[in-house]
Amino acid sequence: MKKIGCLLIHGFGGSVYEVSPLAEYLEDKGCRVICPTLKGHTGRKKDLRGITYHDWLDSAEIALKELMQSHEQIIIIGFSMGGLIGINLASKYKVNELITINTPIYYWDFKRIYLNIVRDLQNKEYGNIRRYVKSSGNTTLSSLLHFKLLLTKTKPMIGNINCPVFVTQALDDDTVRKQSAYYIHDRAESKRKKLRFYDHGGHLILRSPSASKLMEDIWECIKGGQRK
Template sequence: MIGCLLIHGFTGAPYEVEPLANYFRHHTNWIVSSPTLPGHGEQDSLRGITFQQWIDTAEAHLQHLLDQCDTVYLIGFSMGGVLAGYLATKYKVDKLVLLSAAIHYIHPIQMVKDIGGMVTDLCRGRLLSNELFIRYSQKVKRTPFVASLEFRKLVQHLKPSFEHVLTPTIILQGKLDGMVPYKTADIIYELIGSNEKQVRLMENSKHLICHGEDRDEVIDAVYHFLIGKDVENH
């Protein structure tokens, strides 16, 4: 039996990786797990949540899959990518997928472009329909400052573990990502110790790489990597 764990990002929810999860559910007989991390989801309340709780929750779901399955794939988006990289050093997982993994965050140049687009929409009276404005404003409103500190602590705590990643790995990153600099993919590639690794840059994708213009290409690349298509080095 094959199991696949997908871990979402900070202030997000399983919808961030839902296109991948749904593809696997419809095209394979894998056990697919996409949990909601503490403080996240529709009724999210991040106040009082520690980064250790995010680690513990992801780890518990991975352990559950490992108890059921002979083969386990681990996929992490953004902060979930940081969690996934760390867990791949603690447990025997067969393949690792890192989507917009946030070991670095906030790409200032792209953020300026995104903000510029918001200003343009503001001048044209279309700000309330700007997707980025909607997403960022909602996240700012509902994200306590202490929760942002916990996210930063998680990255600082887990990033050093990446050099111990020996699992075959694919790293996917959007070139238009306004949250994580796209060159982070190259940094991760050089950092991890796996001999089987590759980077795929999605030319038209922003941070939500599973929901962008390159969504079908992302799904195809991940699926073929997991089912055993030859890994192409960077």
């Protein structure tokens, strides 16, 4: 099996921390993995000012071109908004597979957010509350606008995807609703496509106890594609 090049793209307002467990896992399997930091995603709110979704696309595209120079087998893996970026790139370049993880078409499950806050208060753990506060403090109104512009631009492009697709989604994700996974899976024109849900894992599924199962499924999907 030829050495595989994987482009792994993090989410909106996040960092490579969100996806680094998968990067390490795939590197251990012999893949070369590039995880670009999307422009403005330094963890400092001020660095997102003046940044557009075009800058995020450019950040990922530069990394993809680097991989394509040295690898014939290219896998794009996008977490959350990174999946939207992956869809854009997979509709523009010939790649071997596109994998999306908790990628938003329909976002914010307010009922689950409420239940998470109640659970935090009952258990006096506050993990979800801290995450919500941190998330709101890491973004700007302009970056939120450009996230929505990217989503609007990307939705009609899903029908242009004809490479193999693996769509994954945590059912207890409070940021992305499960209908998003159905939307992406059903509209992709790929002859080989797969959809898998995970009962637990939340939005940051790669930092959850479900990460090992998700990563195993991703690797099996990649291996299966190489045998075709």
